[in-house]
Amino acid sequence: MIQKWYDPFSVGEWVRRTFSFLNLGFLIFTVAFGASEFRFDWCEKLLGTYLLSINDLRPETGALWELGQKTSNANNSLNKIITQREDSKRSVQGADSFSKLVESLGSGEWVTLEKEQFKRLYLTLSPGIGRQLIDPSYLVWLLNADTTDRIFCEGMTEGISLYFIDSQNQVVHQIDLKKKTIAEIESGNAAAPGGLSQMEAFSNRIYPSGQFFDAMVKLPPEMISELMVDPALLLKQEGSIQRVGIWNEADGGYIKLGFEFEYRGETSVLIIQAREWAVWQLSLLLKGQTP
């Protein structure tokens, strides 16, 4: 082993250098550093304090925050459903006609309709027209005899369905209202431009007004009132009745009668409901048979 110029020349020198103040101080510092960390956890505390100081700058990630996000998503989804439902409900509550009711609900949307509101909407229709929707006496049973608990109104692709449900959620009566049907019902108060000949459902059952009324007056008075359930509608029309047609099929005990009016060279048709049995009696007279 070659002796370097800076190496100590004796053991004493070695010992002196090894245990110099600098070395001892360094050793003590290192040991104290390690021991104090194990004893006081200051390194962890220092780090913890540092991390705490930057807490607000860090991202909201991890399972806990994802859970919060999921809760937030859930609330948003639920609020969306509820808001949509409440919008529909407001819109339905504001509807003053069946056509507006139909417009208020998109396909798949539903609301509960108050019984009183249905009554109000129904009473906007003339009695004859209302019958096309539901027989008034049946409606009295449904709404006034506590048969119906609520009316469930559901939007469909082509209109709405109204479910009269009892307290057990059983459907007691169902009305499917297509947009087209609603429009027809609501326009039933006014005559539509055109003539009876253009309406296939009346073909072979169109009579001159004179023949029709001659036959009608031969019927007993109580039968005439069943034939003209809503004569006020006819009186309101301008012009004179030229021809009367009888619809080719009955629906719910009623048959439609079409009255063709002429006014200032234009023809129009007003359709009203008549009792099937009364129309049947009238038809016999029109065909020259004795009822």
Added chain:
Amino acid sequence: MKMFLRLISFIRLVFFFSLVVGATGILFAGFLIFHVAGDLPKLPSPLSRIIETPQSLIYASTGQLLWGLGERKVVPLEMVSKDFINAIVATEDHLFFEHHGVNKLRTLKGLYVTLFGAGRVQGASTITQQLAKNLFFSFEQTWTRKFKEMLVALQIETANTKEEILSAYINQIHFGAGAQGIEKASQTFFGKPALELNLAEAALLAGLPKAPTNYNPFRYYERALKRRDIVLERMVATGFISSIEAQQAAAIKPTLHQKRLDARSGSYFLDALIKELIHTYGEDVVFHGGIRVYSTIDTRLQSFAQEAMKQGLENLDALMGIDSNNSDPSEKNQTEKDRPQGALIAIDTGSGAIKAMVGGRDYYTSEFNRAMDSQRQAGSGFKPFLYYAAFQKLGVHPGTLMTDKPVSLEIPGAKDWEPRNFEKHFTGNMILKTALTQSVNTIAAQLVTLTGPEAVTALAHACGVNSPLENVYSVALGTSPVSPLDMATGFSVFANLGIKHDPFLFWRVEDAFGRVLFERIVQNKRVLDPALAFQVVDMMKAVVDTGSGRSIRHLGFDRAAAGKTGTTDNYNDAWFTGFTPSLCTSVWTGFDKKKKLKGVDGVGITGGRGAAPIWADFMINAMRGEPEREFIIPDNIRFEAVDPSTGCSPEAGSPILSVPLKTGQVICKKVIP
């Protein structure tokens, strides 16, 4: 001297090398900390914010709370048994109150074992680190994840007291069986608040978080007790209890909360319900939206259904010579696989509401819901659909005469179909009512050739059988697999004389504020002619009164009921589906694998022996207290007496059978060639 100098040089080298390594390590760690610190997840303040997810609640139709999804009852430390706190600390981190988030010695030891112990990985997570992991990190085992978890643990320790950390920890750990948090676990397993747990119970619960499924005491009671003994040993070792106290606690076998166990057994229903809710609203709304679900299940009927299934399957075990008392946990699972399974579903015929459902022998052994999701051949149980199709399409009626004789049908491209009777002999002439009552296959085969299989499958689908059905002749004998739900739905239509209701699991869904999200309305859909449906019902009544389902009467069910047994050719499946005017129940028994149901006497077990007793047991209890009701006879139905072997008016001394006839139908008129 030379040696001394060398030694000194070596020590000097080691010292300075250690200094350099240490300094480099500190520098590297510092760099790493600053590098990852910005990406660490933000900690909520206070830590108790972890409880803020609202729970969704599921109620029974009878009003009881069935289950809370995401349910976590948070309790302060003062409301938790001291024994549990000691047990969990002793087991998970006995130096918890001494360290600052990280147990350095355990970490170094873990590091050494992981690095130098071949193939061994030793964890050293403290309670704080576990909390950090549970709150923010995945369970992926990576160094980065461990490092981040350690840093977050340090912050948690700095920002919270030990009590706050321990409280957060015990309120969020999973104990299995759907229980998260100590209060929920205590209620789930022992039906008592966490404050009232004794040492034996507390130690058992403290052992569960390590492997909640493997130590689930509802399922592996003995295994959970062994784990509890380890917890007690740890408590002795760490000085929380004496060894005498440990011995005393180890001698106690805590009684599990039976009601809760039952609730989980009813989980076949809950699983199906949750699946449907998720399909409708999505997972976030179902698990985190705090919704209220009013289900259709009737807890009283559910309890009867579970009991009937348990008893029925035990009887079946005995019939088959299977030992049902094997309590060895290690063998129990294997034994369970060798036992027959069962399923039951009960539907309210007036609405379609599913009132009770049992999807298998034991939910903990198998979560597969056989009541809704299994597809098994129904055997003769399918014949009512055939008979209705024949009445409708061929104009025949229950009094129509046919001949039980050997039948061979040519099947293009396949072997001739030669269906045989269960009894292996042919009886000759008989009316259709007798043919269904005695489940005569040859007559069913003749009918399906006349109606065509399409008419049968179309009818079954119209009645609510949703499983795909093959348009083959043998479909009339029930060769197309269906579920018990299919059968119950389809037979409900007969019970309603042709009115169909779609089956459903919940009536109403509300948000946390009571605002209605969904409400079920019950619509009647007429799919069958009431008079023809009644004729089938009358024939099915005869099955229960005198036919293959007469065991129902022997077992004491004396109300008006109709039904049909079903047994597949090889005795793999035994069915009974039957109904009163208000409740329709389908029961299936069989093995999950294709295996015969065979008694110790070597005789195959039929629907009448295997499934009908379960049906009877359930229905006797389910209908108790309900008003007696008969099936409504339609106005256009009249009854006439016929001789079952001629189909004509009976002569003096000949047997008499009453058959319902629709207006226009006459007896003694042979319409079938």
